[in-house]
Amino acid sequence: MIDPALAQSKRRFASLTPAQQFYGAPVGILQLERFPGPFLRPYIPGSVGNASTWSVPVRYRTVPGLQFDQILGQRAGEMAPAVVQAATDLVREGAQLITSNCGFMICYQEVVRTALEVPVLLSSLLLAPFLERMLPPGKALGIITANSRSLTPDLLEAAGLPANSRRVVVAGLEGACSFAAAFLNASADLDVSAVETEMVNVATALVGDQPDIGMLLLECSELPPYAAAIHRATGLPVFDFTSMVEFFIHGLIRRPFKGIL
Incomplete structure (x- = not known):
């Protein structure tokens, strides 16, 4: 026998949102x-x-x-x-x-x-102040960006980082031939394996030059596919657009x- 009170408590309603064209894609x-x-x-x-x-x-x-x-x-x-x-x-x-x-x-x-x-x-730069605040005082945040010359102090400040912070170290991919060819100067097709190798090389070189780096943040939206390889190579936590969203x-x-x- 169905308990009417229990059945009523389990009823669900869906309200219409005016002008909303699609549902289920947040x-x-x-x-x-x-x-x-x-x-x-x-x-x-x-x-x-x-x-x-x-x-x-x-x-x-x-x-x-x-x-x-x-x-x-x-x-x-x-x-x-x-x-x-x-x-x-x-x-x-x-x-x-x-x-x-x-x-x-x-x-x-x-x-x-x-x-x-x-x-x-x-x-993903919005993660930078959060990650920097998490790190111990003697550690720094490493940011890998598509082009270090374009990642100006103004953009870092817009993300909430203090200007000229010594706890933030930036490395760019403008010198990585395969990445630059695919994303910066459009001179060649995307070679996924070659870009992954370049990403790992840039990350390991950054950590080698700055051993106090405690976390890595990937600025470019095309870099998350290589986050796992960077993590394996450096042993550091790696964050990106996907982490944020x-x-x-x-x-x-x-x-x-x-x-x-």
């Missing part, structure tokens, strides 16, 4: 424009641009007219309205957090988070604990 990802242009590379598993990287469904939105060179140029601010609009569109479609596929999008972090009512995580996903989707009482 992560909205802003992308740089790649068409037309020479930077047409595949997003391999682990890349922010590969949907299979994530533990939940995601939605992508390209920011019209926003290319990599513009982010770092003097007119970067002119693209802010387009970035905000693309993020707003993703939220209207049902995104519960907004991220991007370029670590240098940190320059739009403040303007986008001010415009929205959901968490905004445009760059999945942390918030776990906050959005809490599952009950099952164990022994």
